[in-house]
Amino acid sequence: MTKTVPTGILYGLGIGPGDPGLVTVKAHSILTRVPVIAYPATLEGESMARKIVAPHLDDAANLERIEIAIPIPMVEERDPGREAYDAAAQEIAPHLNAGRDVAVLCLGDPFLYGSFMYLFTRLADTAQIEIVPGVSSLTAAAAAARLPLVGRNDSLAVIPAPLDDGEIIARINAHDSVAIIKLGRHLPRIRKLIESLGLEGEARYIERATMEGERAIALSAVGDDAATYFSMILLHRRGEATP
Amino acid sequence: MTKTVPTGILYGLGIGPGDPGLVTVKAHSILTRVPVIAYPATLEGESMARKIVAPHLDDAANLERIEIAIPIPMVEERDPGREAYDAAAQEIAPHLNAGRDVAVLCLGDPFLYGSFMYLFTRLADTAQIEIVPGVSSLTAAAAAARLPLVGRNDSLAVIPAPLDDGEIIARINAHDSVAIIKLGRHLPRIRKLIESLGLEGEARYIERATMEGERAIALSAVGDDAATYFSMILLHRRGEATP
Numbered sequence: 001m002t003k004t005v006p007t008g009i010l011y012g013l014g015i016g017p018g019d020p021g022l023v024t025v026k027a028h029s030i031l032t033r034v035p036v037i038a039y040p041a042t043l044e045g046e047s048m049a050r051k052i053v054a055p056h057l058d059d060a061a062n063l064e065r066i067e068i069a070i071p072i073p074m075v076e077e078r079d080p081g082r083e084a085y086d087a088a089a090q091e092i093a094p095h096l097n098a099g100r101d102v103a104v105l106c107l108g109d110p111f112l113y114g115s116f117m118y119l120f121t122r123l124a125d126t127a128q129i130e131i132v133p134g135v136s137s138l139t140a141a142a143a144a145a146r147l148p149l150v151g152r153n154d155s156l157a158v159i160p161a162p163l164d165d166g167e168i169i170a171r172i173n174a175h176d177s178v179a180i181i182k183l184g185r186h187l188p189r190i191r192k193l194i195e196s197l198g199l200e201g202e203a204r205y206i207e208r209a210t211m212e213g214e215r216a217i218a219l220s221a222v223g224d225d226a227a228t229y230f231s232m233i234l235l236h237r238r239g240e241a242t243p
Numbered sequence: 244m245t246k247t248v249p250t251g252i253l254y255g256l257g258i259g260p261g262d263p264g265l266v267t268v269k270a271h272s273i274l275t276r277v278p279v280i281a282y283p284a285t286l287e288g289e290s291m292a293r294k295i296v297a298p299h300l301d302d303a304a305n306l307e308r309i310e311i312a313i314p315i316p317m318v319e320e321r322d323p324g325r326e327a328y329d330a331a332a333q334e335i336a337p338h339l340n341a342g343r344d345v346a347v348l349c350l351g352d353p354f355l356y357g358s359f360m361y362l363f364t365r366l367a368d369t370a371q372i373e374i375v376p377g378v379s380s381l382t383a384a385a386a387a388a389r390l391p392l393v394g395r396n397d398s399l400a401v402i403p404a405p406l407d408d409g410e411i412i413a414r415i416n417a418h419d420s421v422a423i424i425k426l427g428r429h430l431p432r433i434r435k436l437i438e439s440l441g442l443e444g445e446a447r448y449i450e451r452a453t454m455e456g457e458r459a460i461a462l463s464a465v466g467d468d469a470a471t472y473f474s475m476i477l478l479h480r481r482g483e484a485t486p
Contacts, residue, residue: 016267017376024378025271025299026264056268109382117391124389131386133260133378133453135267139352143374146367148360153406153425155414158399171398174417182396210376
């Protein structure tokens, strides 16, 4: 493939769990020089990712910057998300072809339940892509709960709450430490599963780790209506952190 | 407990997987102001953690800084490690009591297989401790392999290689994505296990992610003598990243 103009680099930019201080030095450097940023947003244009990096963008306030909001429908069906990422890929590609670097903001890490992977699969064949890993909400939640997640030869399972009861129970039973993510409306069901295993005393609920309004409490103290998008349950079955 | 002097803060400081750029802005800020840093080292005093943050320490080259190397015996028995952390806790405590903040450098994240948890358990009752999460080698390896780790409702297992064959096979079978860590001398055995499951074609080997000498290749292309301390295998059983 011959190119007359050097193409821009597409950055999958991990920006961490919420605290702007948990953006990496490398991500900060990229944010203060790229001419195009893109980020997931609500249909109304609100973007948590954009908010997290705002102080860093201000460090290069004079930079002329194009911003692309990617409106993601918050529904469980696949098709609306597919269309949003198709459209975003089409909006980003011309910037790359014109030699402009584009940073796509990703909450947490781009490849750990990050939406960037949907752009990655769409653009990997034609664009030069660099993944910049970020701090995950998983370890941010453990820090908020003051709960060492895994040590020594403990194994860890990360389990999305929408899975079936049987799948969740089997995975909990196979591991020492467990993180249950994407709680949302599944919280009451997950709580019952954990109770049925006799593990409620071991479970902690963490919400908005490193963000304003962070809380980390015993699962038993949480109301069934509590779960937000930024929440998870951490659970230790056994395992220990003392050498 | 009455204290006449404000005690120092003990930071469990995640410094990321190896690239100094993957240190967070918050960790950088702490590194350039704390009067005491501590870090794991070999018995000969070599410290990968100290090396990673060296450029950041240079940003405050005029700061008088006390350095505590924690010599960790690289053996599988528990007792030598126990003694090293006992001694380190005893060396750190007087600085905190004298009001000096102490940052303990942790490769990756302090609570995800991080050695900081051993100091945490020893000092949590008497010291004011703040955990600063860091970028994990897990997602750095996925980035190096250009391999989205988990998306949507995929589940993830992180499995230490020293576990028994049966425990490893059960955990691989229960998940969509798998990371096998702490390979060391277990690499030939783990490779055979993966072959016996017919999954060798899905497995990638990543070494020294984000460090000098990084490589990410098919597991089938790796020699049995290859595994270093900074290596892991990533494996996708099913799951997919396209919405």
